[in-house]
Amino acid sequence: MFKKALLATAIAATASFATWDYFPVQEAGKGQAELTVPFSMWGDWSRLGVGVGARYSIIQNLEAGLRLPYTIFTHFDGDDAKADGIGNLDLMFRYQFMPIMNAFVDVNLPIGDEEVSPDGLGIYAGVQYSQNFGMVNFGSELGFGLRTEGDDEVSPPFDLKIGLEADFAVNEMLTPYVGVDINMWLGEYTHDGDELPGSDASGTIGIAPFLGLNIAINQMFYAGIDARFGIGEDYYGEDMPITLTGKFGVNF
Numbered sequence: 001m002f003k004k005a006l007l008a009t010a011i012a013a014t015a016s017f018a019t020w021d022y023f024p025v026q027e028a029g030k031g032q033a034e035l036t037v038p039f040s041m042w043g044d045w046s047r048l049g050v051g052v053g054a055r056y057s058i059i060q061n062l063e064a065g066l067r068l069p070y071t072i073f074t075h076f077d078g079d080d081a082k083a084d085g086i087g088n089l090d091l092m093f094r095y096q097f098m099p100i101m102n103a104f105v106d107v108n109l110p111i112g113d114e115e116v117s118p119d120g121l122g123i124y125a126g127v128q129y130s131q132n133f134g135m136v137n138f139g140s141e142l143g144f145g146l147r148t149e150g151d152d153e154v155s156p157p158f159d160l161k162i163g164l165e166a167d168f169a170v171n172e173m174l175t176p177y178v179g180v181d182i183n184m185w186l187g188e189y190t191h192d193g194d195e196l197p198g199s200d201a202s203g204t205i206g207i208a209p210f211l212g213l214n215i216a217i218n219q220m221f222y223a224g225i226d227a228r229f230g231i232g233e234d235y236y237g238e239d240m241p242i243t244l245t246g247k248f249g250v251n252f
């Protein structure tokens with residue numbers, strides 16, 4: 001069971017808990033729809049996916065969203081690993097209780113194919129702080145994630161996350177950004193509620209620096225590219241995962 005849990009963790013290394021962004025909720029009645037195309041590489045493994053998502057501010061300061069990924073293929077050493085299909089569905093909610101502070105909760109529904117998606121129900125909640133410093137827009141997040149047992153009755157450790165991002169307003173069209181996500185496991189893998197021997201992962205840290213560019217095509221359409229790297233052998237496995245993502249979105 002423990003080996004299966006470790007394999008699932010390695011395959012899902014680039015699919016950790018992730019909110020839409022770290023910045024203030026949009027005005028009431030405004031929203032976005034977005035298409036993403038991530039390509040991930042780690043060691044002999046590679047994966048190409050596509051994702052669709054949307055978010056909308058139902059009333060002032062309250063935003064709801066959803067996101068659904070699909071894995072087109074997963075390859076090992078150039079051969080098809082037979083791991084493709086629909087991923088888990090994310091339901092996302094954020095409430096801006098202060099001009100610079102948000103509270104959020106995301107629910108990851110286990111509707112996806114087991115070859116590409118973590119099993120069990122995932123819940124991720126926390127707070128976000130953002131502030132504008134001239135041409136630099138700073139955003140941050142503190143979150144706590146957990147995943148319940150799935151069909152195999154295995155649940156992973158809790159996940160504590162700190163996220164930091166700085167966006168640079170170069171001009172009205174181009175916004176480059178840099179940031180880092182730091183994840184730390186708390187606890188151990190369990191099977192049917194019992195600890196798996198030797199599985200205590202408390203204190204295991206993964207560091208994921210990222211950089212990218214957002215492009216405002218016009219007031220309605222936008223695009224972007226980014227690169228993310230996973231540092232930490234105990235958290236991400238022996239090979240550093242690298243994910244390159246392109247996106248295209250519509251403001252409405």
